[in-house]
Amino acid sequence: MIPFIDLKKQYRRIEKDVDLAVKKVFEHGQYILGPEVAELEKQLASMAGTRYCLACSSGTDALLMALMAMNVKPGDAVFTTPFTFFATVEMVALTGATPVFADIDPDTYNLDPSKLRETIRKVKAKGKLNPKAILVVDIFGQSADYEAIHAVAKEFGLPVIEDGAQAMGATYKGRRVPSFGLIGCTSFFPAKPLGCYGDGGAVFTDDKELYDKLFSILVHGRGSDKYDNVCIGLNARLDTVQAAVLLQKLKIFPEEIELRQKVASGYNRVLKDLVKTPSVCKDCVSVWAQYCVCSDRFEAIQAALRENDIPTARYYPIPMHLLKALNYLGYQKGDMPVAEKVSGHVFALPMHPYLEGDVIEKIGKVVRSVVK
Numbered sequence: 126m127i128p129f130i131d132l133k134k135q136y137r138r139i140e141k142d143v144d145l146a147v148k149k150v151f152e153h154g155q156y157i158l159g160p161e162v163a164e165l166e167k168q169l170a171s172m173a174g175t176r177y178c179l180a181c182s183s184g185t186d187a188l189l190m191a192l193m194a195m196n197v198k199p200g201d202a203v204f205t206t207p208f209t210f211f212a213t214v215e216m217v218a219l220t221g222a223t224p225v226f227a228d229i230d231p232d233t234y235n236l237d238p239s240k241l242r243e244t245i246r247k248v249k250a251k252g253k254l255n256p257k258a259i260l261v262v263d264i265f266g267q268s269a270d271y272e273a274i275h276a277v278a279k280e281f282g283l284p285v286i287e288d289g290a291q292a293m294g295a296t297y298k299g300r301r302v303p304s305f306g307l308i309g310c311t312s313f314f315p316a317k318p319l320g321c322y323g324d325g326g327a328v329f330t331d332d333k334e335l336y337d338k339l340f341s342i343l344v345h346g347r348g349s350d351k352y353d354n355v356c357i358g359l360n361a362r363l364d365t366v367q368a369a370v371l372l373q374k375l376k377i378f379p380e381e382i383e384l385r386q387k388v389a390s391g392y393n394r395v396l397k398d399l400v401k402t403p404s405v406c407k408d409c410v411s412v413w414a415q416y417c418v419c420s421d422r423f424e425a426i427q428a429a430l431r432e433n434d435i436p437t438a439r440y441y442p443i444p445m446h447l448l449k450a451l452n453y454l455g456y457q458k459g460d461m462p463v464a465e466k467v468s469g470h471v472f473a474l475p476m477h478p479y480l481e482g483d484v485i486e487k488i489g490k491v492v493r494s495v496v497k
């Protein structure tokens with residue numbers, strides 16, 4: 126099997142720098158909130174174009190911190206997409222608030238702004254839940270349509286939280302993910318476009334008050350002093366060692382984003398006419414967290430690829446509203462027809478900056494042999 130995501134090839138490229146950077150942390154001994162964490166936050170904020178960034182322990186914790194900072198609580202409705210990784214919805218549920226789904230766009234798989242408007246209207250009309258926030262996901266590395274989403278948010282006076290876990294570095298109208306929410310979140314899980322060597326994440330904001338709140342939550346709700354706890358928080362810090370790794374990866378990240386474009390256009394070229402290739406809007410540059418295609422023949426294609434030692438993956442076989450863990454929300458099959466159709470047909474091909482041209486050609490040939 127070729128690797129689905131080749132992290133070893135990347136490590137070979139930056140091996141010397143990473144080893145030195147990590148060793149430096151072992152030597153200086155500031156394992157918690159060491160100087161590398163502050164430097165990383167500075168560089169990430171500058172990349173995203175936000176005033177503040179706080180590194181944290183995972184994308185999941187970034188989401189939880191954002192929801193906690195905005196005081197999301199039982200009785201609140203948080204509007205979001207049914208087509209995402211579970212953590213997006215899981216953290217809303219963990220706060221005790223109610224996740225409310227709006228269906229997705231059939232081409233980008235991101236939240237459909239008109240469905241979002243319709244859904245918020247319905248919840249308001251029912252009057253049972255308090256509309257609190259819109260949690261937007263940038264799925265597979267492409268930013269959502271924020272101009273349209275912000276218009277809906279403004280119409281209802283709701284803040285936007287951005288789950289940019291899959292799309293750090295992507296742009297929408299020249300601006301970077303995750304700078305489109307009042308709070309933006311990202312993940313440094315190893316398989317994400319910008320990953321560390323363990324779990325990691327970050328939150329972004331322009332708002333000083335929210336930043337202070339987020340910092341307090343990051344460290345057990347601390348106030349002006351370590352033992353002056355002013356709210357219920359978490360221990361959600363990023364390790365200094367992971368920050369040191371990320372600083373080395375950031376050096377090659379812009380080039381890797383370019384390499385990802387090359388891989389994606391290679392795929393587009395060999396797969397057009399065979400399967401539904403991904404749609405990237407003209408306002409967007411995707412960072413290609415996943416290269417996902419749609420086909421009625423996906424099972425046969427996946428089997429043929431497997432026979433040729435090419436792994437594939439399904440993101441996401443079950444849309445959120447039909448997951449067992451969320452049964453209590455009372456959704457049924459048919460409630461989110463677009464997300465259900467996409468979940469049933471989409472699969473991902475190997476995607477990383479170092480995928481060779483001959484592998485792409487081979488994948489094209491195998492898919493053609495099934496489809497034609």
Ligand SMILES: *Cc1c(COP(=O)(O)O)cnc(C)c1O
Binds near residue numbers: 209262325
């Ligand atoms: C990966 C992911 C997360 C969670 O990030 P972790 O760092 O693994 O906790 C949240 N949302 C989305 C959309 C993701 O893809």
